[in-house]
Amino acid sequence: MTRTTTEAGHDERLRRWRLVLGGDEADGTGCALSGTDAAMDGALTSLYGTRAGTGARSGNRSAGLGASAPSVARWLGDIRTYFPSSVVQVMQRDAIDRLGLSTLLLEPEMLEAVEADVHLVGTLLSLNKAMPETTKETARAVVRKVVEELEKKLATRTRSTLTGALDRSARISRPRHRDIDWDRTIRANLKNYLPEFDTVVPERLIGYGRASQSVKKEVVLCIDQSGSMAASVVYASVFGAVLASMRSIATRLVVFDTAVVDLTDQLDDPVDVLFGTQLGGGTDINRALAYCQSQITRPADTVVVLISDLYEGGIRDEMLKRVAAMKASGVQFVALLALSDEGAPAYDREHAAALAALGAPAFACTPDLFPDVMAAAIEKRPLPVPAAD
Numbered sequence: 001m002t003r004t005t006t007e008a009g010h011d012e013r014l015r016r017w018r019l020v021l022g023g024d025e026a027d028g029t030g031c032a033l034s035g036t037d038a039a040m041d042g043a044l045t046s047l048y049g050t051r052a053g054t055g056a057r058s059g060n061r062s063a064g065l066g067a068s069a070p071s072v073a074r075w076l077g078d079i080r081t082y083f084p085s086s087v088v089q090v091m092q093r094d095a096i097d098r099l100g101l102s103t104l105l106l107e108p109e110m111l112e113a114v115e116a117d118v119h120l121v122g123t124l125l126s127l128n129k130a131m132p133e134t135t136k137e138t139a140r141a142v143v144r145k146v147v148e149e150l151e152k153k154l155a156t157r158t159r160s161t162l163t164g165a166l167d168r169s170a171r172i173s174r175p176r177h178r179d180i181d182w183d184r185t186i187r188a189n190l191k192n193y194l195p196e197f198d199t200v201v202p203e204r205l206i207g208y209g210r211a212s213q214s215v216k217k218e219v220v221l222c223i224d225q226s227g228s229m230a231a232s233v234v235y236a237s238v239f240g241a242v243l244a245s246m247r248s249i250a251t252r253l254v255v256f257d258t259a260v261v262d263l264t265d266q267l268d269d270p271v272d273v274l275f276g277t278q279l280g281g282g283t284d285i286n287r288a289l290a291y292c293q294s295q296i297t298r299p300a301d302t303v304v305v306l307i308s309d310l311y312e313g314g315i316r317d318e319m320l321k322r323v324a325a326m327k328a329s330g331v332q333f334v335a336l337l338a339l340s341d342e343g344a345p346a347y348d349r350e351h352a353a354a355l356a357a358l359g360a361p362a363f364a365c366t367p368d369l370f371p372d373v374m375a376a377a378i379e380k381r382p383l384p385v386p387a388a389d
């Protein structure tokens with residue numbers, strides 16, 4: 001008898017529920033798995049079974065991965081065979097979190113098997129000081145692969161967006177025709193509107209010059225390297241390298257916890273920057289901003305970007321006074337709670353509100369939005385703050 005479409009659909013739903021529920025006696029599907037489905041179920045069992053993690057279920061899912069790099073490496077190979085890359089990355093993060101496999105990332109054979117992503121880079125950086133010499137070169141290769149992919153994705157748009165902003169910020173009062181900024185010119189001359197001719201008489205032309213090879217703006221990236229900011233540290237380091245490659249922007253990169261480290265000299269290689277960070281520890285934003293403030297020589301042409309969840313372990317009032325002083329001197333101050341695709345982290349809402357009262361709203365920024373945020377800061381326009389959820 002020919003199976004109907006309805007029956008086939010019903011069987012497919014049972015199959016999917018069986019994979020989700022894990023085959024406990026009470027799962028109610030009555031569905032047996034074989035072939036690829038059984039192998040997929042085994043990979044899921046190894047991670048999400050009772051002995052593997054924290055689950056309370058009883059039944060078949062209890063295999064676990066075992067505490068050896070070879071068995072984990074085989075499991076990593078299996079999940080890359082059966083699941084798409086995005087799912088593999090989620091399962092890897094779950095394996096590290098649920099099973100405490102961070103120490104196994106210190107072994108070369110496991111590193112060679114992982115699906116590299118921003119989150120894995122963050123984990124490797126947090127293990128940097130404990131990493132044996134035999135693993136460091138493999139770890140650097142993993143980090144470099146992710147960094148190069150991010151640079152390829154982010155660099156072109158960042159450079160083109162900021163080059164346009166630099167051009168527009170270099171306004172001139174007697175522009176050539178091709179350099180006239182017609183939008184600003186019309187707005188500046190609306191008082192000269194002649195209704196009988198339905199036109200605006202442009203008594204004053206506003207234009208912008210083309211950015212030359214000289215430095216037009218200075219950017220200071222001040223990055224919180226506490227453990228919760230791992231993905232932000234990765235993205236900020238890549239953006240720092242991209243900005244440093246633009247001759248019209250002088251870029252400084254500073255990382256901090258309770259100490260402050262200036263990594264500007266390593267900006268030609270973001271991998272060196274990342275391995276110069278030390279994720280974890282406390283936070284002293286005030287000390288970091290004090291250092292950044294001491295490096296500013298052209299406040300009216302400087303953008304300071306603080307990337308932090310704002311949990312201040314230093315002197316709160318002094319931190320806010322420094323922000324107010326920088327803004328009063330002409331510095332464009334940007335406060336980002338995160339620079340990642342993960343959304344806003346937990347953050348100090350009191351400090352965020354205090355910064356907003358100073359005219360420096362604190363918000364989470366995705367890598368795609370960052371070039372637009374920087375362009376607005378360079379042009380001294382309102383920042384494109386995402387709408388709150």
